[in-house]
Amino acid sequence: MNRKTPSIIGAAVGLALFLAIALLPALLYGGYAGVLLAGGIFGTPVQPTFLVRSLIMFGMVMGALGVGSLFAVGGAVAGAAVGVLTTSVAPAKAATQETKA
Amino acid sequence: MKTLLLSLLLTFPMAAAAADAPAKAAAPDPNQACFDCHVASKPGEVGVRPAEFGKSVHASFGCTDCHADYQAPGPHELAPLTGADAALVARSEALKASTAPRAYLACGNCHAEVVEQVAASVHGKWAKGDAKVAGPTCASCHGSVHEIVKGVATPAPAGATFATGARAISERCEKCHADPAYVEKAGLKGDVVVTFHDSIHGRLVNTGSALAPACADCHGAAEKDGKGVLRPNAHKILAKTDPASPVAGKNRAGTCGRCHAGANDNFAKLVAHNDPAHSESKIPHFLHVVFSWLAALTLIFFAGHVALDLFAEIRHKVRMRKAGHGHDPAKESQFVQRFDLHQRAQHWLMLVGVILLGVTGWPLRGAGSPEAIETSRKILGLFGGPHGAALLHRIAAVMIIISGGYHLLYLVLHGARRTLAFSMLPGPRDVGEIRDNIRYMLAGGDRPAYGKYSYLEKFDYWAVFWGMIMMVGTGFVLWFPVFFATYAPHWLLTSAQIIHGEEATLALLFLFVVHFYNAHLKPSIFPMNWVWLTGKMSHAMLEEEHRGQYEELVEKKKDPHP
Known part of the structure; x- marks a missing residue:
């Protein structure tokens, strides 16, 4: 197993978790961030013009990328931690078994 | 035996029903005669839903307690009204009121004091004349008169x-x-x-x-x-x-x-x-416009930068594979010390603080959107609700303040010892590297030979100074609004709200999209650059990401790797 493998697995699990529970909220929050930015730039109440819609879409993409990145990086850290624990526990067990034998 | 059991099974329910029968017969539902004709099957339909009426605060009432003067069974006509009551109903019908004004009059029979209060309020004005639209009656706010709950x-x-x-x-x-x-x-x-x-x-x-x-x-x-x-x-x-x-x-x-x-x-x-545009002072509106533009343009520029860099990374990876360049185990197993323990500790405090600030703060900001309210409730519920999250938000704020103070002290001490490297200061070299990197991302060739810090890392670093001043400064105003209102002009408080929100959007999206991509998620680094934890960077990564610094090390023969 490559030393990067646990982190990659962790990042994949993080991304899967993101898709399962956080994609929709991320799109909603990102879209709302776009609405708020559009309100400041184009004035309120926000009208559904092309630029406003584009800014909201941009916000949704950024929201999804941002929260997805957070889950991926968090997952990679968690995966690496699990990897360190398993690699340090496994040799210890092997050593104990050798001593017993 | 079977017959006996069957008899018992049949006899007990029948006996129970027989015992219950006199009780039911003794208390017939006084409203049943009305329900025979006036039953509604769904909300909004004319009539009564007996089950819902039974749960309402008026469940013990008879229909004729409110619908006075009716004699069931019908036919029955509405009792004629006179005086102010007649005028109210006429006005209500003329203005096409959505709720029944007669119910309002009926409520007044028991709740006279409340009806008088409503009549004296802004919501009672319409009943007195000169109204363009019908105003509310009891049912407008309390819901269906037959289903009012406590x-x-x-x-x-x-x-x-x-x-x-x-x-x-x-x-x-x-x-x-x-x-x-x-x-x-x-x-x-x-x-x-x-x-x-x-x-x-x-x-x-x-x-x-x-x-x-x-x-x-x-x-x-x-x-x-x-x-x-x-x-x-x-x-x-x-x-x-x-x-x-x-x-x-x-x-x-x-x-x-x-x-x-x-x-x-x-x-x-x-x-x-x-709306800040309608504030007494023009300053909040001006800041709202400026910070919205700042956030939008910064994010658009750096999102474009990330997209271009990803394209260039993939192209570079494909070319390297085609050329048969593989990993150099020797360079990957040797490291240079990039950050000392103090720098890493400052970063740990900052990263934990910022992530906590984001997860406790943004759900509250996002709750301004009707679609996101439920999500915000759930997220803030993890911290004990909005007030629990607010406490954690303040603790996280203190963490980033400590991190900032720690860093300034670190700089001062290094300055006093004359060991401050000034490697984070932007210079003319960065301008050339920006140009070269954009050329590299668009057209290929070689990535610029960055020194210890690339222009992106310098931007990250100085953006934190700006962000800390903005977020902590405005955060204090929001934390102690009464204190600041005593000594500062009122527009400062409104401006603080605007800046805190806009800057939070910018900071979080920049950190989670741009910084995370550059530091961890770009293909040449993915899944993680462990320098934030260990402080060490492999020679292979140093050569890839900071070729200028790597070449300097080789030239100075500080590098044990030939």
């Missing part, structure tokens, strides 16, 4: 001198005040509901705070209840132009002071919900 008043917290009141009723204000057609016809202010939901009070109410005020809490005249707790009266809503209104002129500071002890007139000028 529990609209929030219980007062122990020791409270003021309790937020009819939260459930306040939500019904939106039925009229958020209806554009009604608002236009009635000549009401159009954006009050939107601005309320966008305000800190609205967001707290939306996310389940029992302490934050809804409409009636500020706009209703408050009176002490039997326990001496000041309670707003939703039946006594006054127009803000009415000198007696709790939100009119000089009364406003006292109204704010119910929750914000010590609130003065300056604090009260911080209008609870208003």
Whole structure:
């Protein structure tokens, strides 16, 4: 197993978790961030013009990328931690078994 | 035996039913005769839903207690009205009221005091004449007259001198005040509901705070209840132009002071919900425009940078594979010390603080969107609700302040020892590297030979200084609003709200999209650059990411790797 493998697995699990529970909220929050930015730039109440819609879409993409990145990086850290624990526990067990034998 | 068991099984229910029968016969439902004809099957249909009526506060009432003078079974006609009652019904019909005015009159038979309060309020004006639209009656706020339930008043917290009141009723204000057609016809202010939901009070109410005020809490005249707790009266809503209104002129500071002890007139000028464009001072609106542009342009530029870099990374990876370049195990197993323990500790405090600030702060900001309210409730619920999240938000703020102070002290001490490298200072070299990197990303060739820090890392570093000043500065204003209102102009408080929100959007999206990509997620680094934890960078990564520094090390023969 490559030393990067646990982190990659962790990042994949993080991304899967993101898709399962956080994609929709991320799109909603990102879209709302776009609405708020559009309100400041184009004035309120926000009208559904092309630029406003584009800014909201941009916000949704950024929201999804941002929260997805957070889950991926968090997952990679968690995966690496699990990897360190398993690699340090496994040799210890092997050593104990050798001593017993 | 089987026959005996069967007989017993059949006999017991029958006996029980027989025992129950006299009781039922003794208490026939007095309303049943009416229900025979006047039953509704769904909400909004004319008639009564007996099951819902049975759960209502008026369940013990007979139909004719309110529908007086009727004799069941019919046929029956409505009793003729005279005087003011007749005028009210006529006006209501002329204005096409959506709720029955006769029910309002019937409620007055028992709730005369309340009906008088409503009649004296802004909501009773329409009944007196000169109205463009029909105003509310009891049913407008309390719902179907046959299904009125208890529990609209929030219980007062122990020791409270003021309790937020009819939260459930306040939500019904939106039925009229958020209806554009009604608002236009009635000549009401159009954006009050939107601005309320966008305000800190609205967001707290939306996310389940029992302490934050809804409409009636500020706009209703408050009176002490039997326990001496000041309670707003939703039946006594006054127009803000009415000198007696709790939100009119000089009364406003006292109204704010119910929750914000010590609130003065300056604090009260911080209008609870208003578009910054309509603020007394032009400064908040100006800052709103500037910070919205700043956030949008910065994010668009760096999102484009990330997209281009990803394209260039993939192209580079494909070319390397085609050329047969593999990993160099020797370079991957040797490291240079990039960050010392102090630098890493500062970063750990900062990263934990910022992530906590994001997860406790953004759900509250996002709760201004009706679609995201439920999500915000759930996320903030993980921290014990909006007030638990607020406490954690402040703890996280203290963490980043400590991190900032720690870093400044670190710089001062290194400066005093003359060991400060100044490698983070931007210089003319960065301008050339920006140009070369854009050329590399678009057209290929070689990535610029960055020194210890690339222009992106320098931007990250200096952006934190800017962000800390903005976020911590405005955060303190929001943390101690009464104190700042005592000494600072009112526009500072409104501006602080605007800057804190816009800058949070910019900072979080920049860190989670741009910084995370550059530091961890780009293909050449993925899944993680462990320098934030170990402080060490492999020679292979140093050569890839900071070729200038790597070549300097090789030239100076500090590098053990030839």
